[in-house]
Amino acid sequence: MSAVWRASRAAVKRRRLQAFVIGLVVLCSTTTVLLALGLLDVATSPFDKAYAAQRGPHTVAAFDPAKATPEQLAQTARRPGVTAAAGPFGQSVLDVPKGWLWMPGGSLRVVGRADPGGPVDRVEVLEGRWATAPGEIVVAWPSAGTPGTELLGTTLEVPGSAPLTVVGFAAGMGKSADAWVSPEQMTALRPATAQMLYRFSDSATQARLDAALARATAGLPEGALTSAHTHLDLRKAFSSLADAYLPFMTLFGVLGLLVSALIVGNVVSGAVVSGYRHIGVLKALGFTPNQVVAVYLAMTAVPALVGSAAGTLLGNALAGPVLRIAFSGIETGRAAVGGVSSWVSVVCLLGMPALVVLTALVPALRAHRLPTARAISAGSAPLTGRGLRVQRVLAGSRLPRAVSMGLGQPFARPGRTLLTLAAIVLGVTTVTLATGLTSTMLAYSEAGRGGGALVRVEAGGPDNGRAAPLLGDARIEERLRSLPGAAGVRARALAQVTLVGQSRPAFADFYRGDDASSAGRIAEGRMPGAAGEVVAGPAFLTQNGLRLGDRVTLALGGRQTSATVVGELIEGNARALEASWDTLLPLAPDARAVEYEVRLAPGADARAYAAAAEATDPGLRASVSDAGNTATTTVVAFSTVFTVLLSAVASLGVFNTVLLGTRERRRDLGMLKSIGMTPRQVVLMTVTSVAGVGAVGGLLGIPLGILAHRLVVDNVGVVSFPESMKAVWDAPQLSGLLLAGVAIAVMGALVPARSAARTTIAAALHTE
Amino acid sequence: MTTDHDTARQVVVRLDDVHKEYGDAKALDGVCLEIHAGDAVAVMGPSGCGKSTLLNMVAGLDRPTSGTVEVQGHDLGELNETGLALFRRRHVGMVFQFFNLIDDLPALDNVALAAQLTGTPARQARRRALELLDELGVADRRNNYPATLSGGERQRVAVARALMNRPALLLADEPTGALDSRSGEQVMDLLIDLNQMGQTLLIVTHDPELATRCASRLVEVADGRIARQSVLEATA
């Protein structure tokens, strides 16, 4: 073994640059793969992951305490199929007045729980503390972030009992309660229901969950189970945006994996193939075929190990910030997106060297079978077929000889040329896709943001707990219009309406005034113009089974009006629809605007306007809106990171191919220089030898990239882009991309070409 | 040959106190040498004594550590890489022990290549290449690739390539070293013919027969120095 080790060490030493390139390619690839896998890991199921981490209940069941005793209910936890259970907890429904905390009023589902932890449904206390004594209540905070501490201490009157004081705010993804009190307090509230929380071994579908619950409650008296809801309902309601970005992220992840594997394969097999002559010498020295294979594996495995270790470190360092940026545009509720799971690092650390050894094995085994004599004369094997004819034609062409020789070189090594081509195609595809997505996203974020800054002026009212304006609705609008800098004012009223026939309420925005900002927000159809016309985002339409032209009936406070869906917005909340003010009038004749959106003239001072607006009426709050679209950030950040990494990997792959080719041709280059080829001609020849491949790669990669872009923009479900945002390609941009392909190749070629031009001819010829 | 005649002939190569060191090893250690137009100089000596190094200096393939090398009036030390390449194109042709042909090109294109580098159109370059191959007796091999040629044939193609740009000086480093005796003899005859037509030759060899048959002057090198120079009787 020691001879093998010494030979491989010597081989690595003599090919220091090559070993360095292998190491660097493996490093970049490992980083890319790690990010890609981490991304796929996180993006596959952000809800499921966070839900599992909180041990969220698969089923929340309500029982009638008059029919089943607490002991009987506790028994259900030990039934087969139940992996964990909590309860029974007493549950009671309290009435809350309109405007209590942030609530629109109605009922509050309160559960008595001694502590927020436990085997199921770990509730996170966001502010204050858990309710432990009678008279204390902890209220669930429904969205991201925290409500702050100001609202702690708010009290809730309970008929026939002492008032409850808010001592904490908490959040649980299981949504098992709207508020919690201590068990003693719950007893005082005389619970009408007993709550059990279950986690089952099989929770994939509604049918299986139903079956599992039936099995668990089989021993209970008839009618004891009154209702149940499952995590599948929650998952559906969970921001569909996360799912919307999946095709996009998955594509980048898969592309990253593919390009990396390909380039590593290219680089490693290239290293082995270029060593054929060396293999012949080793065999002539008496190395057994197996020893030769061992030398070649060791030669590639050492830099690969170093590269993958460094790449794993770098990838882990990058993953945190990259994933955070990536998910900043996606509303994940309480699901935190952190770093990369450790299995990803393990896979990279073991998988990349394994991939390297595997790709080295194929050509190494070919070398194993190669007869010694042929291996020694490997370089001088005559060409056959088409490659020759191409060389002939080029030799006779009018092109400068350095150029025509360069153009002929790819045909001399068709196998390697194909690998290089694949690397360039994938590189260009990636760059094309990334540029396309970036253009689409920029167009998208520009939509509805034409002209100057946007100032939002909010009117006080019961919903936000502030004093109502003194001026009337119409007067405010008029004042805002007359303030210096205003270019357009749009008033908005918000109402929680019911879509007749649907159980969930919808939030409807009604607009009045200038709507310059709505241009470009519509994906299909048109914006509502007259009474009885509504529009909504794709999520709303799909979830309610609506299409353009469908009629709906809106109900509010006992009044109804019917409307037609006339347009689909690019995006929108799954529970929100929009209509014009005229549609609101039959529902609420004296509704007031809650907000005025003021579009300023370009260049107008937004802060000054906001101050002037607030001075108009004490009931107004103005804020300058710089709605930098976070979804855009996500896509642009991701495109950039992957474009940079993949371009680096692709360039290194090309660099390596040219490096090997140049090394193989050292003797030829020495000879060419001895007959008078100038350094410039050497560079020209070497660069043309890859520029042609680069151009072909560009020509193939661009349509693939355009196709991939199409695929992505058509499948991002929640955002439905209008055609104008999908057709982002134009001639200058496409030729720029073609140049990018050539540039990647030339960049990879330039360094070894330069060094080839500089090598002393005597040294090159001496190698004989 | 009279002294008058000697000075009248143009100096093609002048080496003045040339030293070449590779690290600590001295490959050339103060070499002075003059070669005149029409000379056929054979450089002899044991392996590793610095013969190839000397030839490389003259061809501008390598630079001396110190001393000056002048060829056809050009001080090679004053030329940059590009200048050296242009110099080689115009003034020297080289023949190597191991031929150094381009494997991917047929014989004809290997020869034509030398002219094409200077911008000669392909058609014209091929015409001259064919003439040369014909003169050297390998015209029928013009479409063969190097791998399918015999050693002697390869060396004749290499000589043709070296002559392509009508160099003032033909350099040959052990041109028969890789050939069997019959092929070696043919290449030798070729070189003699060329010299008789006025071609200046500098041949490195350790084959005494090649040296005595081809050369008009013999330069013996030992340990990087010129140990002895002698003028040979012209062969009949």
Ligand SMILES: Nc1ncnc2c1ncn2[C@@H]1O[C@H](COP(=O)(O)OP(=O)(O)O)[C@@H](O)[C@H]1O
């Ligand atoms: N590129 C080089 N690097 C280091 N040493 C060299 C190089 N070329 C030649 N030498 C050394 O210089 C000396 C002369 O070599 P060379 O001129 O090739 O001898 P020869 O007379 O056999 O042609 C030798 O000792 C050789 O080892």
Ligand SMILES: [Mg+2]
């Ligand atoms: Mg030698």
